[in-house]
Amino acid sequence: MRSFSTSSVTALAAALALSACASSAPPLASAGPLPGSSAPSTGAAAAASPQELVSRVDIPFEKFVLANGLTTIVHTDRKSPIVGVTIYYKVGSKNEPRGRTGFAHLYEHLFFGGSSNVPNFDIPLEAAGSTSTNGSTWYDRTNYVETVPTGALDLALFMESDRMGALLPAVTQDKLDKQRGVVQNEKRQGDNQPYGLAEYAVAEGLFPVGHPYRHSTIGSMADLNAASLGDVRKWFTDHYGPNNVVLALSGDIDAATARPLVEKWFGAIPKGPEVAPVAAGPVTLPASVSRDMTDQVPVLRLTRQWSAPGLNDPDAAPLRVGMHILGGLASSRLDNALVRGSQQAVSVSASAQVYEQVGVLEASMDVKPGVERTAAETALDKVIAEFLSAGPTPDEVRRAVVSTLSGEIGGLEQVGGFSGKGATLAEGQIYSGDPAHYKADLQAIAALTPEQIRSAMQKWMGRPVFKLAIVPGERTDSGNEMGGWGDEKEKAAPQPDARQKAPKLAPAPKRVAPPVAPVSELSFPAIERATLSNGIPVTLARRTAVPKLVLSIDFDAGYAADALDTPGTQGLMLGMLEEGTKTRNATQIAEEQERLGASIGTGATLDTSSVMLSALSANLAPSLDLMADLLLNPAFAEADFERARGQAQAELAQVESTPAALAGRTLGTELFGDHPYAQPSDGLGTKTALSALTPAALRAAHAKWLRPDLARITVVGDVTMAELKPLLEKALGSWKAPAAPRPAKLLDAATPKPSARIVLVDRPNSPQSVIFAGRVLPLTGRTAGQEPLTLANEVVGDGFLSRLNLDIREEKGWSYGVRTGVTQSTGPRALQVMAPVQADRTGDSVRAIMADMAAFPAKQPVSAEEYQRVTDGSIRGLPNQFETNGQVLAAITRNERLGRPDDYYVRLAATYRAIDAKRIGAAAGQYLQPSDLTWVIVGDRRIVEPQLKGLGLPVEVRQGPADSASPAPGEEAQGE
Template sequence: MKMKSVLAAGVASLVLAACTTTPNGQSMANASAPVAEAGTLDEPAALATLIDEVQIPYEKFTLDNGLDVIVHTDKKAPIVALAVWYNVGSKDEPKGQTGFAHLFEHLMFNGSENAPEDYFQYLQEMGATDYNGTTNFDRTNYFQTVPKPALERALWLESDRMGYLLGAITQEKLDNQRGVVQNEKRQGDNQPGGLVFYEIVKTLFPAPHPYDHTPIGSMADLDQASMADVQNWFRDNYGPNNATVVLAGDVTAAEARTLVEKYFGPISRGPVNDPAQANVPELAQDVRTVMKDQVAATNISKYWSAPGITDRELTALTVGTQILGGLSSSRLDKTLVRDEQLAVGVSAGNYSWQRVGVLNVGATARPGVDPAVVEARLNELVAQFIAEGPTEDEVRRAATSTVSQTIRGLEQVGGFGGKAVTLASGEVLAADPDFYARQLEILATLTPREVQSAMQRWMTRPALTLVLEPGEREGEYEEAASVASATAATDEAPGASEITVTKERPKPPIATTATLDFPDVQHTRLANGMELHYAMRDAVPATYITMSFDAGTASDPVDKRGLEALALGLFDEGTTTMDSQEIAEASERLGASISVGGGFDRSSFTLSTLSANLTPSLELMSDIVRNPAFAPAEIERVRAQQITGIEQELRTPQSIAARTLAPIIYGEDSPYGGADSGTVASVTALTRDDITGFKDRWIRPDNGQIFVVSDRPIGEITAALNKVFGDWQAPTVAKGTKSFGDMAAVPEKARIVLVNRPNSPQSFILGGQRTPVDARDETYVDFLNGNNALGGNFLARLNMNLRETKGWSYGVSGFPQTREKAVAYNIAAPVQADRTGDALAELIRETGEFLDTRGVSEAELDRIVTAEIGELPGQFETSGAVLGAMQNNAMYGRPDNYYELLADRYRSQTRSSLDEAVRAAIDADRFVWVVVGDATVVEPQLEKLGLDVEVVQMGQ
């Protein structure tokens, strides 16, 4: 279990959080460039060479109505990413209307005049992937990746909500989405540390600063949002002259211009938008705040206000915080975590928005260490760094890591971080689609002195020190004055649900279907017999390699749970030739990422690196896999991190529920019956002999396979792998074996386990049962698609009921938990505390009716099959997705072209085949329901359901 930080990184990442709506040709590089001949870890490719690989050529034009359009052509797959960015965010909200930008993001998914149904229905009809919407301080965006034949439909859909939305906003929709957003707020607030971001914003950007409130807004302002308010908000901010459309993928600029003119051209300009200006405020003096929450260890974090993204010092500040606490080799990590072992995790970052930003450093105290000592040492290290500045090597390592991540990320055309988003964010926030390139150019020549000067300028100003201690929260949650629900519709005014269509705009047909061309997979063996599975992808000059071993958490003995996690966490914490600091620095010089992780059934080591640095990266990977030192001091350090992580899981609603449910549905003695990270007692008792024994029994060449996706041919890959792994032989000890035996019987009747978590504004419901489904069986995909009607996607009945109809939840899902030897079915539902009983009753009713009398409808079948077929090309756009698919095929004994065969399988599905698959798998009367919430509020509600209720205390 790798832990950059147990809590510090989690708290710091709150600064980056965006509010989201849902729960889940031209080569960039010269593919013929030779692999670097570097034979040692000292010879990575030059930074300037790497930066030259980052190119996103585009054409830009502006329509007469002011809409900016950017087009990038990438013909590697028959898909197009469409991103629409509006230059309005929470910083632009007037007093009394906080949360409006985010609320409107939700409303814009609830249908427009010519597309009146939920937008996710239309997205699924198109076979869209990577679709979502987000709001932050500065902008609101919507994005989707669609098959090329569906591009015109996608443009019609986005243009309808830009130009023809108001007639579709009803009082019913407003009330419902107000409730959904308020539950989104409760869901975030309910997490350990969930109130920290409010304190940061309030302190660093005090009212009336435009950044004085978070994008989620206040319960009171959301309660008071009137129909007139939201209509005026739309008219003022969502005109084409305040928007940017980006198309990236299998489309030319000429094709794009014709279609964008057709659908967006007739939309009238809106008012001239003037996004809020904002200065970077400075605290008059240092501020110290102490908060308490359900956290496992004390976190000390310091925050400074900082300049926005267009400031000339942006890159220097980002690199400085990476060196200080963001990289694995960071100074805070080296001193506080590795050398002095005062902390179990550290963090640092430069979180920048358009006008302002936040600089952060933090550390989570190791249990048993006085937090005051950690804080004092943290302050000393920050002061020392500012006084001395970074070294040239530190700056180059940070820069190389950033460039390498950028190159690998730009393989994707859409999603949260692909090429469309890169171009759109530059245009909207910096008035330059090439903003990313400007920052990389600065990175190429950045000097240690520039980094030091920027840190001295901004991190010597007064700071907020926020200490988050274990304990009960003080004060009350902000709660809504009224709760939107389905019952509200009975009292609404006449016509509150009627839609007005101001202009008929028929949706264009989708004439053809794009087909998936999954890469051909080749197979060979290394000199030592390890099987190699290889596929070529040349969109980016990168190589991805996974060494997968038949272990996973299922290999843990019942009395040694957490062993696999502890052992894997130690492989890159020192080898017989390098200590953990040297490993981190070597990886950063190469721009390589070597992740070590476990799943239920496999333990894996994954390398992602630029192909120019393949050989030295493989040498580093080989040292980590083959020669871990398992030094006693490192064992104790990583053990402390893992135990702290376990303690945090015991305070987090989702983890509490999962830990409670697993032994019930699988059996306490089953390999699947425990938590992946183990228990405090089991991890405390593990010895070095246990750890070395795990390596010898499981991490060995006769127990593993290698999976590769690369722009380099298989011959080069095989030769490089043989050079570093070809002589690796299995040890003499026997290979490990797993014992599954008999799992727990499925209960004869449903029951409820209520875990008391006081002062929770939301309850987390997790229901589950083990099924007879086998992932190797051809009916498995029938089970998956049948579940897509019940709980498997946004439009499934469970989510549409509790989220879109009743507004009691931010999102509900039903999903299989697929393991090699068992498949369980889970239903997860975070719901507002005062509706816990009602929500669980609805989950039980909805599931029961689906299984008994209301199976898959014809409309659901058509929508699901169309979506699954259409999504196939977009699902395997990236090398990482292909790599994962190859591993699944190997685990479940599937043919290499398994995913290409799915379209025909989907076409053959019927309502009956889907109903039969789901009904054979689950029984609504035999679920175990775990509810994590405040028992004083929840227990009386649950007692009305007629099921046995067992109450346990958190941590038991």
Template structure:
């Protein structure tokens, strides 16, 4: 499960008490009338019906019948600020305990939900609330509501010391994992030094190791009884359901749960500081970073939208002042951002500046301070403010695509209802955004950012990188049947120059997604010059003959459009997500970028520095360190797939890349006969084809080279590679082999085998190392897609003192799944239902549809791949599944890569005698 988040989602933490409600349903959702002005982006509307049960539970229902899925979003108005000093981390620990079973549903919650096809399944905790959410097939709603209600009303009877100790261990490993990441030390220091002692935000959400160790069973009972009553809860059902049906089901499952005790609520406590206070810490990072924080008013205050706009103008992307000066013009920083993080009783305005390697952090700080002071003196220009408003409104427009999960419609309603009692509160926020003036933004900045900052410098470590009728709960509701998948069909046309166009219509939101798919990718890089593909794609938006880099960013932001360009192993992708209202104008800019990149020399030099800095960051992150060397260990150094998995290349190659290399890459691979344009969203072929013909019709076809992706042999024997990362709190263990391509005949079935082994929460290796041994926050395995042979790899971050023991367990698990402990019928059935029942929840947004169709097109899968997927999965038998596992998984020929503190773990690994042990550096070179 996901753990905690530091700040609220979508400005959802609001400093008001949940208002009382009526016991009958009240429908809401009248259209919002837009005032006259420059922007034509409407404030989104999420209609809902509200009910309040007699036990105080607030129910909100939103109808959206585009897919047979219902989002369940449960918000408890309790977070880390409700803890006491000495008992910190309790809200988050309890979030984990809520997943461990209840009196009438005594099973792992995630395992059970995976079996019924739940997607967007998780729980999170922040300072102000704890939420639990899942999207379930409509036919499984009763089952899920039974489970959700049972853990609300009937948890304590099955919480014992063993469960408490297990989840305590999981949380502590999560804390280690977070702190083991570059810059992970900053969060604790920022929290402790920006709030006064005793302030409810003065401890971290995850808490301290000491307090977690001290958590007792009486603490568990007191916390649950005090905070998890229905009268402290907002439940949102959004999706394929009607208000009447929702009310009946919620009354049935939640109505007999008694209300909890009355709760005191915190009042606003901004804790504005005076003077400047500074801190310095060293971390194993390649780049120095500066954090600068002010305490400011919280969410849904008059200041919040003004400071949000100020943060966007100052450091909100490529149109921001920070980016233009620090990253783009003077190139002092590789990233520079500003954010206004709004929580319930207070907020924080934060600047985060990461120095470019070799640049003194003091210069970065001075430049950032100068930009801040200039903006405070003059305020934003009208044009800057208009861009910021458009960006925020466009972000909210995209919310209406999704019913659940982070940032979906149910999240929006739940947050507003929890903190204000008004599920429509986001409309008031957006009205304030639209009405804000430059003078108001300037005033808010001067009121709150003129004094009282805390500055934390993170410097590289000196050694370098290194009342309802009682429900009968004796029997669970019967599981429903899989829902029928009804995806929009793939419509096809061809432009006059041969460019293939594929369209999937989806009219749920006024948004259209364009993806230009070019058959290239990292595999198109020459062995002598890796990194060209990824750098070329990044350079696309840095200018055309008629548009400079900053102008491109400003045009897209003014149109409410999002642009991105990236590569994977086998392809390049240029993406545009446009609002329907501005689609023609956005397409004109998009086509110019795709067809006419200028690859300006000054931008190339800047992005080369950024890419070199990214490589340095990879070489300090334990997971990325392994992923840089694994491909060459499996494919051999001359193979097209042997490059670091990030595609960034090497320091040597990136330093040598010239503008001519990028021009040649674009000229060679970017041709209409080597590309497909995938369009998903609120348009039709009749509408979009003339626009595409106008934008891309002049693009000329031509010959394209063939990539040489040869088949290689599996490793002959087990080899263990060790990479030293001194001081690591965890070791990261990778087990790797080769697997058949993504479009192999058994690809679907192999995915099910992987689900059982390591591809789900309830997988064998995760249940072993996390849930049974609690040596890790979470382990898993994956099959990254490829046109040629794929990698099949497990990834296991484990506490350092359990490295040898964890490796032993993994070796055993590989041997078991390959035949030592055959996959059972029950395991297969769980994986089958998880894969098939969860399928409808995977196609909710235009982006999800685009991703699915991209997979079909890139890997040349059958067009009916997803329509036949359920039948293919359900036809699997245990005998076929075990035969596939036995011939695919090769325990005796695995390549193991361990990244950790070798002074503590090397001897133990060698004592295992798994095979030859080789020490290598972060570039894969031998180390004596």
């Protein structure tokens, strides 16, 4: 998909920013040791120091510059026969003039529409085994990425150079109009989310009209409507010259090989004009400002924002880490005070979004229902003020730094993509003039002192603040009127006819695409197996690319287990494992992970409940000990339970106010009836069920389902079996199965007969409708020989080039993206269709989906192009699927759950080669037809219902879930 990035920091700093934006960790009884106990030994003495971690981060590179100014950076990484191709154009939304907001992003979409010698960028590359070609736009840059098999690098460079040098003759008014519709639906999709208009309000509050960072990257509807073909040409010629570009090649490539290829394809492109620098910087408000917005949200959200300096400023590092300590760490100040302490919040966060020339500091609090607003505001401001006054402790700084650097080391597994090594080098060059600037960033982070952080935060957060509150109620603002320059109501910018004719351009010189060289066969890591003394099987795939590993303990339980318990039991029980043990409370658990650079989490699917660990190899022993304590000795304390349940109830309210999540929950229940898979796939159960749960019920579920005879351990990373098994034996070997028989889920239970009908869930004021559809298939996950169905699904709906996406997004412009999927559950599989569409095209979209699916294969069998793409492309793309330890672990656990052999993926190429177009069509005819789909549509009934009358399907209208987590509009929340 072509999307604008939601992250604004450099690639190497992304781990910090993302964790700082995360929701709060589950609560605990107190921030100190449990009564009558002392803090347990953390093993922190064995942990690597920040300086040692920084010394392990190295991305060697070579750089050369062509005569036309194109800068190329090459990093060699031979672990897999793939090359990340990453191109950064130093132009973003901050370069847009008044009246043309959103244009940089709109142009990015057009960049995929074909050039003079490449009618379609996606088809040749995906057929060659590339990851999906993608791009993103942000304030400071536009980037384009793909990761290709080594043999397809020549093709990728040819295509990138053709759109850099020969794009405009192929850009037509029709293409512009279609992509305009796609982008406007992307805007609607974001605006349609709970709190979806807050980003606009923050920019309006922090920056004056005309400031380059004030208008949103997605822009305003009016400006998108006004974009003309002449604007496209001017944007291209003004900004897309090679002298404004950094090309990064990372992976199975070296500079000696790369340079002649880059010279061959890019050398003749003429230099473009120099892009004038943009004057922008942080803004100090003359006085603090407050703004309230009402929105269809489950709980009151209070936020505080300040503008800050850009990424090259010395204060950038202390501000990032300071905000991480304030509200990003699991043991953050805001968490400890407001979630675990006063219990006035259900979640909190703090982050520093750092752009090239400015930054935005934000702290937020989702207020617990029933808490009086004034008290919540006072509490939030008090925590911030106390932190600014005293600053962080040395231990907080160390924990924040080590956890951040551990994340950076893990990020080095990827050579390409939006946050891999190629992006890190390219951003260093484009923002700071040095590809190795990441080292200076990390060294600055590692050397931080509490006083540096306190000083920087006092300097920037001691200024007047912008306060935004998102208040539950009927939405009164419209995203259609937001995101633009800011003076539209006072003095509208002149808007020429967006469809005015532009002069015809001369054709570009003819060039021929190079062939794809032979692609290496997949080399899947060797699998080693062992068994612990208590019978738990252990699977290891050793990989040494980075000094880290991932480990998963998987139990045959999952959300389907709630069919034998109360709905929501499994999810809440797993979440409570991080709440505290018999010797550690949640703050101590969080702090210990941060000191070790480890991350322990829990999660589940319909079939499996999991406890997961990401750890530095050097700190594996203490990390395993900590994980074992969480798994074997959970406290399920009453006070912790009440807070955790309150958070789960708030999360459920958030899910039910999010259109896609609500549609997914509704569809699952409609498809599966009384089958165990009818449990909500988010694991949250229902409001009634959550209210009925008790700590005793969670203890019983823990004993019932998390037992060694239902467990498997899988490990991928830098450790040997000789090192691993003794550590696992020490941590888990004495764990014995209970005398009670193993529980059994009834996955062979009957499911309802498929029924063609529509369930319309009314969600007023929705600019988009979210369409979900599906049916249960007469297959299970263990049914062998379903690879033709996989390929058939790829043709119809799985991927950018699928028939549904090309029709409804690319041809009609009604959606930002449509897709289909076939679940990989152990029990009955289900076909699912997902399509967020503009509200006034809901009925037309349902009709088009049905027609496209019915045509395959009866009226439109698999074409030669589609067949080659989904077979050869899938085969060539296999190495791309297993670049990271997490990807390998997921493949191993999937094979074990579905009864596949260890070499399934090695043999998959031969399996695909044996499947002809006829078998793909037969699978589509048998499993992917629309005649008996159940449809769930979440949208505005007033707009949608009239559109459904001509579809020939019965329609049942339901009201959206009542918002029990927040007071009704007009009611004042009462204090406790």
